[in-house]
Amino acid sequence: MPEQPSDTGPANNRRNFHRSRYERYRGGPDPLAPPLDLREALDEIGADVMAGSSPRRALRELLRRGTPGLRGLDELRERINRRRNELRKSRNLDGTFDEIRELLENAVLEERKQLARDLDDDARFAEMQIGNLPPSTAAAVSELSDYRWRSPKAREDFEKIRDLLGRELLEQRFAGMKEALQGAGEADRQAITDMLSDLNELLAQHNRGEDTTDSFAGFMTEHGQFFPENPRNTEELVESLAKRSAAAQQFYNSLSAEQRAELDQLAQQAFGSSDLMNALASVDGQLRAARPELDWDGAQGFSGDQPMGMGEAAAAMADLAELDELSEAMSQQYAGADLADIDLDALARQLGEDAAVDARTLQRLEQELRDQGFFERGADGELHLSPKAMRQLGQSVLADIADRLTGRGERATRLSGRLGEPSGATREWAFGDTEPWDVPRTITNAVVRDAGTGRFSRGRPVQLTVGDVAITETEARSQAAVALLVDTSFSMEMEGRWTPMKRTAIALNQLISTRFRTDELQIIAFGREARTIDVGELAGLSPRMEQGTNLHHALLLAQRHLRRFPHATPVVLIVTDGEPTAHLEPSGDAFFYYPPHPQTIGLTVAELDHLSRMGAQITVFRLGDDPGLAMFIDRVARRVGGRVVAPDVDGLGAAVVGDYLRGRRER
Template sequence: MDLNWQMQQLGQKLSQMFPQPGNGQQGYNFRGEQPMDMQQAMQAMAEMGQLNDMEAMMRQAANPAQLSEVDIDKVRDLLGDSAAKSLQKLAEMTKVLEEAGLINNKEGRLEVTPRGLRAIGNNALREMFNKLSKDKLGQHRIPREGSGHERTYDSKPYEFGDPFRLDLQRTIRNAISRQGSGTPVRLSPEDFEIERTEHTTQASTVLLLDLSFSMVQADRFVPAKKVAIAMHSLISSQFPRDFLSIIGFSSIAYPLRPDELPEVSWDREYGTNMHHAFALARKQLAGKAGTKQIIMITDGEPTSHITPEGYPIFTYPYIQESVELAMREVMRLTKEGITLNSFVLDANGSLRQIIEQMAEINKGRAFFTSADTLGDYVLVDFLENRRRTARSR
């Protein structure tokens, strides 16, 4: 027989006896006090190879929608019944969420629907409000009534100068009470009642969310992201006439759509570019009606800015140029009547000094807090500010 053919056959037999593990590895390191015979070693290598194949299969399942393609029986054999049940429940959960209209499976990728976004926002909002005492927050209702657009389902006698939104039912009832039953019903000026309306105000808000890499440290990013989702839910449900924009910023600043919030993550880049964030927020608020404010959530000094050529530059420690450019933007905000309220996480001495200087220039407010209490500060301040705005009009 041909020697080359015999060598190939020998290689195939050896491969069957010593199965190679997946992922391109050529062997495994074994440890332990108990020695293994050849058969046990071959069985262990086969199991390790299957585990590698399982790992590769799980990595290919980029989202829960693809978990149904994983071999549940193989998972049960290798990892046990508990792991198989957990994987199966996760795959079933995807189907339940899709049937409920909370997510869509678009080309193998899960996307949150508008209904799902509202559910996430409402849950985040409910969680934050539950942490607050009722006497501290209350319902934040504005008792003042005036010229507006929202009916209060109440009425009042007409007075000269009132908008003539006639409450016909109350008016006719007054006339009947005055003259008695019978037709025709004759109206007198004192019979007229008009609908009361709530005094509605409008505000325009830009939320600046720090996405720099430092936000990952000390678990700051998730609470900040939850605040952004809760703010969107609060404004869209309670203040639908308000304008809200959310801007993420790290080395540069860029707008975030509401439907992107559940999936948004921190940037794997260094830099806290307040200069660019303030400039972009100012442009978005240009021409907007009502009270204008910027809410900034950050944990770092301005370590980045945009050069005259339009490129971002990062330096650490921060340089004075980055601070000065950010301060110039704060001055522009102040000149255009835009209030800057800063919520700073775990501030050090230099960051506190910079933020306090911004607050002094802008006459806004600065809050130094932690990730645990961030949501309390932001939501309470926003609602109190809306109440002050309504009273001033």
């Protein structure tokens, strides 16, 4: 049996080889774009929320101002408006009128020269006719429409007027017609006439709601050369033509009354008859019926010194309309506004690809923030920061405060405990760590590293490097019940202490929930009245015009929290900027009086005494320089054996977290 040819020969390999073809990047999501920094965006949103903005507004403000290296909606909109103003202030609508006037003057001048050389009586009569032309360019062109030119050059210039008018009128509706029809003959003009007739029929059929699939296919087969944008269906054809038609109407609306009168008269001479203008008017009517929502009655004011032809002016009108749409989309001020409303292709046309990339990135940023679950809709229907967002925000705030602590020589917050109970977590060793090694994890790291480099083999000793060493995180064995009392009276907002107070609570919550999970934290907000509050609610809490510092009520709630954990060390941290001016009556109502009422002071001190008898470690963080507050706090601290810390606003978080860590080391 003869041997069969092999399928693995060189020729067959070449035939089966798949070639790759590379093309220029043409827009859309950039596959090489770096991942979005959601952490930085969330930090900015969190800062706005803590300052009193709603999450929805904070997100909108972030998109408006952008981030470092990413232009926001406001800057993009400013560029759009600047381009719009530059276009209007640099151009005018006189281009076609000036060109026609120049052609007419040239034709008349050449004809005068010829008539001066001719000696017959008809020449003298023609001279009288030429010399008595009306001052209006349009009227003169109309009067000369039947004139028998003697000068070939004059006749050529006059025919250029008719040709120019026809091409400009077509250029207003169909891009590229002015150049395409330059020097066109009668056959070319007939093709235009046929196209307009068929287009009118197609548009009428579309406006009647009929199926135009077959009609559109036949129309494009016959006249597709006039539509380089290659629309895929009647809707796309109508969309592109309607915008140019509306721009042509805006051009007409923008002319002065004298210019409109001249254009009406001149248009009848396009290509030597009124047929073209009649056909275009019919097309405009069909398009207006198909897209009545476009700005058909608008007008634009141009005041520059660069003249535009009719086609160029219509394109400028279309650009202005597109810029207006982009500006509105960038504003996001209308009902149902969405970043997806921004036309990225239009933005690239008007401002360049870099602007489209920025807008696309903003769209991605908003979508990623929503998709990653950083927002959730509450029972009130409004957006709120989700627990995931609060954890991320807490990490950032705590990291910032940890930097301050480390700079002051305090213990870094990444340490979970000192030779206490293992937390079950391990991490890479760093210089200065004293925790015990996790030996199995360390050996595993070394083996995996060797296997990855190909050097691992049976019988070969495992070699450790510093990067392999893993240590066991430990947790202090003592449990604490921590009550953080934060003043939410209006003076905190007026003195710029509102956001630092929130950052302090968020940082402490993050530290306890991630590093000291056995501790129990309760946040208590007190103004005229006090209430327990979770960290997410506190982050979004808005300041209220509420007088009163009801520390008495807050201390009662703190005691209730501490009693729930009788075997834990009680810790009370108080952040305030004012003397107690309110207390809770037996009826449950809040009593307020300023200056502080003796009864308010007495009840507040009594509850501090009660906490002292419970063994609570009390620290008061006094904000501001009020001498009355300083005197009250100092006396109370000496009475109950507490500590007083008077940090500046920027150091509040570090002071509270540092005090908590100090107390934990002591415990």
